Amino acid sequence: MELFPPYTPPDFTRSPLADAPQAQTAPAPADGVLPERFHATSNLPEYLHLGDGRWLLAREGRMDGVYLLRGDELRVVEPRAVRRGDPVVLARTGRGEEGVYVHADGFAVPAGAPADEFAFRTRNSRETPYSRSYDLLYDLLRHDRQQGHIVWVLGPAVAFDRDSRDAMAALVEAGYCHALLAGNALATHDLEAALFRTGLGQDIYTRELRPGGHCNHLDTINRVRRCGSLAVAIRELGISDGIMAACERQQVPWVLAGSIRDDGPLPGVIADACAAQDAMRVHARRATTVVALATQLHSIAFGNMLPGYQVDAAGTVRPVFFYVVDMSEFSVDKLANRGSLQAAPILTNVQDFVVNLRHNLC
Template sequence: MTLEIPKFTPPDFSQEFFVNAPNAKLVEVVKDGVSPANYHALSVFPEYFKINGKWVLATESRMDTVCVAIDEPGKEAVDIVEFRNLRVGDKVVVGRTEDGSEGIYMYTQGFLTEEGNSDTFAFRSGRSRETAFSMDYDQLYDILRHEKEHNGYVTWVIGTAITLDEGSRDAMARLVREGYVDAIICGTSFAAFDLECATFGTTWGQETFERESTTLGNYFETINMVREAGSMKEFVKSGKPKDGIMKACVECDVPVIIGGTIRDRFGLPETFDNVYDAQNAMRKHIRKTSTVVMVSAILFTIATGNMTPSYNEFDGVIRPVYMYTVDIQEFAVNKLSDRGTLTAKSVVTNTQDFIKNIGRALA
């Protein structure tokens, strides 16, 4: 089955309402990291801003950001910026309405189907373990094939559970090698447990993993060996890891963004210990992501979901950004929609089985 990416239809800006709407009000930043009062905070929905009489689409609208306008005649544009990244002289859009009356227009009808009764920004909700997800799997297979064939960018946000099962670990490594993974966002334990298994053949120090252990000898020894090597890349080149996801990522040049947490007792050389540095590294990939799959990593899922626009511009074409959340807990997959990301499809299942299903279908 050939996937058809929904086409975006912009508003008719020739309508009198849009023509007569005022330009958005701009106020300059006078102190780095401090927004002017009455700033307009964005969401994941498409928003237009009227600059010098021209309606400009914010192509990276995302949660908890502000719009910085460029109002040079003939070069009108907008940049979506986190509050902490505001700089003196930036011209911030102010105004709290989204109906066009202040030069700000939220538009949710851009991806309506021909029947006019379905919108990309209104995926069905109320997902539970009783939902049949077979159609969701089929659609995801089609999406991932499409992204691979058309130079899309697929980012995976993955939790530790995937590395604790041989089948899911092997399936994820195959997906990396087959070109279905362009970047991975994870925590220290995901990478470290994978490297432990690849090096020692153990998980949590156990050849046959049965339960979490208080003895993490091989886990810490693995991190220690990687730190001694200087990086995961150099450690893989040493030949000590025999298989696994990190080895596949190094050999296929797939970037792995590791965000540290307050619980980390020992970090890999690549781990970002500063939360803002971690956000910046994640956002570098999310800004060019066309599909994101978030599996068994609730905190990273919420963080990634909130910085991911529901749509973006790729090669001059506006299209949806596909988002999937996968977890065995209904609470976990629904948490993201509770935090404002309404376009993610959720699958309630054992995440190890999920990865193995994807691997069987594609790799």
């Protein structure tokens, strides 16, 4: 099967783009304050008219940012990062009439799209067959292991089961993970499994409740805090199995974004929401394939940071693939309602999903 759909750029020689004005800017009136009629960016390919028929493709697409344009240099930043006097691009439309064009249909219509006006089963659901989705994902991960940036967004359910935890660690060891994003819980329960073989006090294989097991995750956090960092704890506590240990061995960067519910938290968990967002955006800028497993809040948060495309050094435009694996459609529906239209669901439990990937890729 064809791995990437072809990208067709806009025809700027035809009206109305041929007659489009040059994109305009206005200085930011203060730090973190935007001029009126600023252009809010999308995750789709966007072009700015520099004048004389020259259109510049934004190399970083993301939602809810703004463009700073200095000559032919274009940057996209969060509104809070704008500084007084920065030249902010102005536009409230994306059809070219203000020098900004949002290219919504650059990629070919996906295979299987209905040819008729009326058709059944046009939306993924619990009844959708996912065999082709798996096959495409295998090919994508094999390709992007060497030529892309694979980001995993994990909920703690991955660490609650022995087989899924082992399978995820094996995928990390095999090079199929270039960055891991999660919260305090994923790392805590992965390390709890290493130390006590439990997740929230329940055996990760037999599901037997261990006496006093409800303290195990707190004991885990306490031991790691005594060590000072995850890396030191993994070494000093003799932790050799699991997801975080695999990341340390393979030098895979991780970002643990904190929440109001966190116990502890573990050292290294970023409690400042803006700092966590900045750390996650580092990987959003590079991501080519993202797999989010059983974590609604982190899936939605990272999906809203994610570009819909990447541009390589040669100027080739390719889509960014975003798989959301969960037992329900809620996360994907929420993402679609927030503009992350490339989010594709695979509706299953994460244990079966991760073990399936390990069997086919490792």
